[in-house]
Amino acid sequence: MQIAQLNWAKGVDYSSDTGVVDFFSLAKGGYSFAIGRALYGLAPDTSFAANYAATKKAGLVRGGYQFARPKLSTAQAAATAMVKEIEGAGGFDGLPPAIDAEYGTDVQGLSPEELTDWVLTWIAEVRALTGVRGMLYTSTAFLTECLQPERLKDVPLWISSYSVSQPPNAGPITQYNLWQHTAGLNSQLKVPGIAPYNQIDLNVFAGTVAELKSWCEGVNGVQATPMKVIVHGQTVDAYAIGDQVYLLWKDAGLQDKKVDNVWHFEPQHQVVETKVKVNGAESQAFVVDGDTYVNWAALKNIGILTDLKIDGEFNFTVTPNATK
The missing domain is CATH 3.20.20.80 (Glycosidases)
Incomplete structure (x- = not known):
């Protein structure tokens, strides 16, 4: 050796x-x-x-x-x-x-x-x-x-x-x-x-x-803890990664983005770190089991959008992945 x-x-x-x-x-x-x-x-x-x-x-x-x-x-x-x-x-x-x-x-x-x-x-x-x-x-x-x-x-x-x-x-x-x-x-x-x-x-x-x-x-690896969060009365999937909360991209169109302090922690999963573009601005995201989760804070900065279709208002661009 x-x-x-x-x-x-x-x-x-x-x-x-x-x-x-x-x-x-x-x-x-x-x-x-x-x-x-x-x-x-x-x-x-x-x-x-x-x-x-x-x-x-x-x-x-x-x-x-x-x-x-x-x-x-x-x-x-x-x-x-x-x-x-x-x-x-x-x-x-x-x-x-x-x-x-x-x-x-x-x-x-x-x-x-x-x-x-x-x-x-x-x-x-x-x-x-x-x-x-x-x-x-x-x-x-x-x-x-x-x-x-x-x-x-x-x-x-x-x-x-x-x-x-x-x-x-x-x-x-x-x-x-x-x-x-x-x-x-x-x-x-x-x-x-x-x-x-x-x-x-x-x-x-x-x-x-x-x-x-x-x-x-x-x-x-980068550790993600799956959870459920209540957003405007609706229960949606999310992940806690570090001290940040990540929502599933397809669930990001809800008008009220405040969390009702309801977390349901499950066993951790490994994830892949990546980057996405939201209206031209790059933001951190993670891929978990094939789904992309974008940073909660980044969604607050996209402004008021009337049409939240993925292929419309959002410019979804994946940059080279880096597995930690």
Whole structure:
């Protein structure tokens, strides 16, 4: 696998065992991301929610992982618990959620096929519930001995491998996205924001900080939450994307464009960002399941139109799409 480069983004991973972390000092010290343990099996980590929020406030790219206990729960139940934990702590807006598969009594007796099935089902369930693609955390030894690397070669990989200049290849897997290269640091190797003798792991992302942020956007996608809004007494479809509300283009002809504060949130979907022209003025829009949604704010600026036919008053022009 790759040899780490000096300009690669540096990060840490932590749990309640780490103790107090000063994420602002960590960020000032040159670290760019932090991944916290969200769940041990189905049990929430007591420090995760507060640390997850603190990570974002410090300007770090944040993420969460779940310690896999496949003999104690189904992959679907584990994924559902993980999604609930992350969304309750602030949502998916950084590194992809990771499933931590490693040696222990929770995996003894399971075959590589069974374990790989469990991991892939967890990833698929997270994707189905959120539109976000999951990531696998594991060691090079566990990957080759206890899993089926040939079935995992397309899964984002966070590899752990210590005291080496580069992690060894694992069958057809010759690349990683993140590398946990040092485990359990103490006062002999000081990390900004970490108290003496507190344990924390060091990682790198296989790219620069800018490439890290771009990769996270590509993995997570632009997220849209479908909802129903009441406009002038009529219920119409809409999507919340960020802090904006988007109406279906064909429903934009209603005269009263005030929302009655009625939102019905459903599971998130991935969307494609695009641009449209409304009477010659370019506006942001999104394509969801083949339908185009235009920014609510843009519709306020089109003036009073008596004829709202798409092929008439509106100049609908799609510019090159960009999937995030």
